[in-house]
Amino acid sequence: MDFAIETKLYNDNVFKEKINRIYFADAFCQNLIPTKQELEKAYKSAKDNNLQFTLNTPYVTDKGIKQILENIESIYKNEENFEVVFNDWGVFYEVKKRFPKVKLILGRLLTKQRTDPNAYEIITNSQKRNTDNNVIPKTVPDTLYQHFQSSVINDDVFQNYLISNSVNRVEIEYLVWDMNIKLTDKIKATIYYPYAHITTTRNCGLLNMTYTTCNKMCNDIQIQYKNESMLFPYIVIGNTVYYQVNDISKLQQYPSIDRIVFNDLEAYHKYQTILENLNES
Numbered sequence: 001m002d003f004a005i006e007t008k009l010y011n012d013n014v015f016k017e018k019i020n021r022i023y024f025a026d027a028f029c030q031n032l033i034p035t036k037q038e039l040e041k042a043y044k045s046a047k048d049n050n051l052q053f054t055l056n057t058p059y060v061t062d063k064g065i066k067q068i069l070e071n072i073e074s075i076y077k078n079e080e081n082f083e084v085v086f087n088d089w090g091v092f093y094e095v096k097k098r099f100p101k102v103k104l105i106l107g108r109l110l111t112k113q114r115t116d117p118n119a120y121e122i123i124t125n126s127q128k129r130n131t132d133n134n135v136i137p138k139t140v141p142d143t144l145y146q147h148f149q150s151s152v153i154n155d156d157v158f159q160n161y162l163i164s165n166s167v168n169r170v171e172i173e174y175l176v177w178d179m180n181i182k183l184t185d186k187i188k189a190t191i192y193y194p195y196a197h198i199t200t201t202r203n204c205g206l207l208n209m210t211y212t213t214c215n216k217m218c219n220d221i222q223i224q225y226k227n228e229s230m231l232f233p234y235i236v237i238g239n240t241v242y243y244q245v246n247d248i249s250k251l252q253q254y255p256s257i258d259r260i261v262f263n264d265l266e267a268y269h270k271y272q273t274i275l276e277n278l279n280e281s
Contacts, residue, residue, distance in 0.1 A: 002259040004054065005268060006192070009219060010038055014265065015045040018272075021052040023261050027087055027107055028200045028240040030064035031214045033057070039071050043078070054083040057091055059109060065090060072099055085171060086110070096165065105190070106153075106162060106170040108197060114148040116198050117176040117232040117243045123148050124177070149180040159184055169259075173197065174245050176232070183256040190259040191251075194267045195235065195242040204239040 004021035007014045015022060024042045026032035034042070039055070046053040055075070057068050068091055075082055080101035086092045087107035095102055121127045123145045127137035152158050153170050162170070169188050172181075173196035183189060204214065205223070218238030226233035232243040248271075251257060262268040 003268075004052075004259060004261045005265065006056070006261050006263040007042075008032060010042050010045070012045065015042075015049045015051060017265075017268070019051065019268075021054055021259075022046045023054045023056055023085070025056040026058060027056040027085060028058050028109070028197065029204070029218075029238055030058050030060045030067075030202075031204075032216065032218075032238075033060075033064060033067045034071065036071055036074050040074055043075055052083075053079075054085060054105070056085045057087060057107075059088040060091060065094060069094060069098060072102065076102065083169075092165075103169075104165070104167050106167055108171045108173060108192070109200070111170055111172050112152045113173055113175065114151075115173050115175060115196060115243075118230050119148065120176055120231055145177070146180070149175075149178060153187075153189075154180065154182040159187060162187060171261075172257075174248060174251070176243075176245070178250070179254065181254050181256050187256070188258050189254070189256045190261055191248075191257055192261045192263050193248055193271075194245045195263050196245055198234070198241045198243060200240040202239065205236055 002021065003019045004023050005014055005017055005019050006023035008024075008026045022042070024039065024046075025034050043053055053075075055072070058064070060068060065088075072084060072095060076099050080099070081103055083103045083105055084095055085105045085107045086095065087109040089110070092104060095104060122137075122140060125137075125139055129136055151172070153172070162168070163184070163186050168186055169190060170183070171190045171192070172179075174191040174193060175196075181189060204218075221237075223236040224233050225236070235242045235244065248260075251260075
């Protein structure tokens with residue numbers, strides 16, 4: 001098992017952790033694309049600490065793709081085969097064309113999972129009758145649960161397309177229900193832990209509430225929403241909604257998953273012993 005830590009901002013302490021790899025930058029917001037100076041500093045720290053380096057990239061406009069290509073170029077002259085996670089097919093096309101030796105990874109926005117954890121009671125037909133208005137939940141077909149377990153990555157045609165374009169890794173969320181992952185041996189999967197994304201938008205909630213231009217306040221502010229009917233609270237960070245995964249004890253039943261990216265340092269420290277045991281297995 002390969003262990004990595006994701007950091008959206010430069011943090012010198014992160015680069016000294018006992019891990020294999022650093023994921024740098026944000027995967028969901030163009031406004032958080034690092035400057036060339038920030039990226040080069042992070043890359044140098046990774047190499048100084050003998051860490052592999054992966055660059056996260058979000059879905060973008062023309063402005064964003066220009067920034068991404070300039071950033072990749074600054075690293076490419078030092079290391080041609082580093083990893084780049086793409087969440088935008090335009091980024092995939094341009095990076096493959098201009099930097100053919102970069103290792104491209106299919107990002108979470110393009111693996112098309114159904115991730116909302118509060119759909120669990122619906123897809124498992126375990127909703128309770130509403131005693132206030134006596135509404136009886138409708139029964140959904142078993143095939144809906146199967147649909148939520150799977151994603152486009154299981155499709156043979158899609159896998160062949162990835163392999164033909166030298167994409168040998170996909171990134172997924174660790175769902176609260178059992179997953180159906182059917183990958184060829186030529187493709188491996190990465191999960192993020194403990195925060196899994198549900199949805200994202202260019203219409204940033206923080207900007208809509210504060211009526212300001214982006215000052216990257218999402219680096220310091222999180223908004224949590226929960227009510228009694230929700231199994232999992234929604235965690236809003238900037239333009240993206242997440243939930244927190246509580247348990248990865250079934251991880252070993254998914255042999256295609258061979259990398260965990262921790263997007264919370266405290267969670268990494270908490271589960272370090274468990275993960276060291278997984279690494280030995």
